[in-house]
Amino acid sequence: MVKTIAGERPKQRQRKGFWSPDEDEKLRSFILSHGHSCWTTVPIKAGLQRNGKSCRLRWINYLRPGLKRDVINAEEEEIILTFHSSLGNKWSRIAKFLPGRTDNEIKNYWHSHLKKKWLKSQKLQHARSISTSSESLVACGRRNPQTLISNHVISFQPLQEKTSSSPSQESNDNNNNNNNSYSCSSGPEIPRLFFSEWFTSSDPYFDHSSNLTDSNHIQTPNIQGTVSDYEESGDVNQFYYNEMVMMSNSNWTLNDVVFGSK
């Protein structure tokens, strides 16, 4: 059988564009009763003239239970800004910290609302850094993934001042994330750790539940189990939700966790 792009069956007049309520209902009822073991077969079995990708996207972004349909509030906005500053355009990863929000939603919100704010703040920061150039350069922590992986000790190196990474450079910056040249605002040179990585570390010697006393580690609120435990039960969102609840129930803030201010 000839196939077009990966995974797509030859077109038997596949529909494109906006979904009708009827199509939504077909997809929803099919997935709720049969699941989606293989997206390419979902449209066929559900009687939809769509491709698998389109079905998957529609389910994830619109039909999936538990999605919030209201506007993004100030708290969520702060979370997006905080994680974007450290993760870059990793929308799916940011979305994991916002239960009920999709990566697409966050991406759209960023481009339509936050990008401007971010640009403004960058300009302001840039102007400030010029005016205070006589002061010592801001010491920005920089993750060293190799060290992180090998022994979970986060190393920090003085960072050449990075004026800004404009949105036009965003993709490049992301590509360069392997160089870990994250810029950051001024602050004490203290260990910083990526929250999701903290908990998703698969190192068996890394006890997530223990209170670490190593000065190279920061202490975070404890969550029962690791993300992989939740992955096994197919409820990763619950894990990330627990993370958020745990933080809100403690005196920890996002900044504490992401930027290690404690």
Place this chain on the structure above:
DNA sequence: AACCTGCTCAACCGCACGCTG
């Protein structure tokens, strides 16, 4: 009222990656 402009958001596209045979 008509046109223009900017914004929002659902959906598409292309690529990368992991898995499998």
Place this chain on the structure above:
DNA sequence: GCAGCGTGCGGTTGAGCAGGT
């Protein structure tokens, strides 16, 4: 090792709408 496939992700597009002129 390689090719093909399925999936997920991030970038981009374009229809619809609102506000301004």
